[in-house]
Amino acid sequence: MSDPVIRCENLGKSYVLHHDGDRPGYRTLREDLLSLPSRLQAAWRNHGTGEEFWALRKVSFEVRPGEVIGIIGRNGAGKSTLLKILSRITAPSAGGVDLHGRVGSLLEVGTGFHPELTGRENIFLSGAMLGMRRAEVRAHFDAIVAFAEVEQFLDTPCKHYSSGMYTRLGFAVAAHLRTDILLVDEVLAVGDASFQQRCLGKMAEVAGGGRTVLFVSHNLGAIGSLCPRTLWLDHGELHQDGPSREVIERYLADVAGQAGTATTAAAPAGPAWLVSARLAERNGTARQAFSMTEPVRVECEYQVAQAGGYTLSVQVKEFDFSPVVHCTSGDAGFAVPGTTGRHRIAVEVPDMQLYPGRYWLRLALTQTATGRQHDLDRIGFQIEQDFTLCTRPLPRQAGLVYRRAEWTVLSPPSP
């Protein structure tokens, strides 16, 4: 077997949290000069000045040439920190990495773009930033322009671009990077669906091209289809490393921890908050699975500390948390009781005819006057197929909402 191209050993990254809530490392000269005596004293007594926070801890793994690896985990799990260390943007605090090969990273779309410069100028600028030689950019120039579909606007300053054009151009430049190792952060969350599809296509092409790719995404579907192997980071540690299907299934089971219910542990500061919510039938029996033709019913309990006008909203999300359906009490002309004390409300989202699979529900309580909001998120539930509606199994990748269309035979075309 060939040697690993990436070898991560006991990799760790710590930040010092300052107690005054400052950003790490951000200080003023005046403060430093004034606090010099006390800091010297602290150093003398061997006391730290802040609390250490490990964004990444004891992460070890190896990557062989040509492997395409997905990295998943909740927000703040250390995914981006890992990519930043691998791309040398920031230095680790412990452990180390050995890399064999040129590293290219795409941590945002449109790295180095300046709005005042034209598309043409930005292609060269961004290309250079990402590590491409001028000649390399020139060689791929036409392909970049074609992929981004900005031919007519090449000499227009990018500030006049639509956000779609901007994104396309940014991705197009990075997609033509020819490095041995490519690090890609969540960049597919932008752009319209057709563009996302093209990006995924490009990623698949890159992945199939024998290059080593590390790909961070919340889009578990994309990870599953692009990457044979997945790393799951949790609270800065490598929780699981294995075949994508296995890791993603375990991950989903974990985030779906309390299926069907959600509660707020401690009463938060605020005018009102949601205490608990659960999916239930009308007779009160708890439910976690609903048929695609049946309404999804939620019961919630909330506490009002400050009497006033409130709005409740329900959001249904896909397994990768992209929103699907959103309903508000306001739209329904429903007045949410807003007197101080505890209240209970039931909401029924009418049959959505969603494809069978795992979905999430989010409830939010908003004070109408101030917009202050409290929510309960990630209440997991299952949608099951209604075989009286459709007898063939409905594959989730075919669609999201089931509909029956009207089909008509038209007269044949005249020869």
Add this chain to the structure above:
Amino acid sequence: MADVTPRPFIRIRPDGTGGLGRWGELWEYRDVLVMLAVRDVKLRYKQTALGVVWVVLQPLVAGIIFAVIFGRFAGLPSGGRPYLLFVFAGLLAWNLFAGVLQRAGNSLVGEAKLITKVYFPRLLIPGAAAAAALVDYAVSLGVMAVLMAWFGLWPGWWLALLPVMTLLTLALAVGLSLWVSALNVRYRDFMYALPFLIQVWMYASPVVYGLEMIPERWRGIFALNPLVGIIEGNRAALLGGGTEVWPLLTVPALAAAVALWSGAAYFRRVERDFADNL
């Protein structure tokens, strides 16, 4: 399995050895320097409404005001040369120095978005800002040439000193701005102190007045300011000088060497923390 192309080997360690400190990388990433400098120049001449006119007018107007106030009203000596030329020659060197210091000094904070999103040797950021400031200098040099022609003054063989002076000024300014830019990342209030420091420094240097204004016995101490030698040397190069210019160049040369060496060393030591501090 043999690789066709040699693959670079990068070691990433907490102490910054390996990847984060190779000088050869500066050459590898030279395109970034060029692109950043070109961008800075383009933006400067694109965004200001008057464009080039502004870059020409700014030092010219300042020079005329200084010439009228100090040369005509106050009647300060200028060694027999037209006061406008005298002042402008000083301003030329000063503006290059201050321009580099200001632009390169604030460059890292200005590129925070880049630094947190992509890797390339961070030295290139102040480097590119300095290169862009050099373009303004070239424009001003053109103005100086026109002014000299207007006054019918032709440079002598002293002009050969000019490239040396330019390099010396640049080296000193870049060295100092490496310190300033890195300190700016760490201490944000430093940004507010910088314009004040530059202003004070200008009046402590013989930009609008001549070295003759300083009493003989203080000149030794006065010349410890490296800008004294730089400005006098620049004047000598453009307007012809006396033999006493040479000793003045020892201080700037030493200062430039120390600033460049220590600035680069400090910059390299702290650059790996930039992304965390921005």
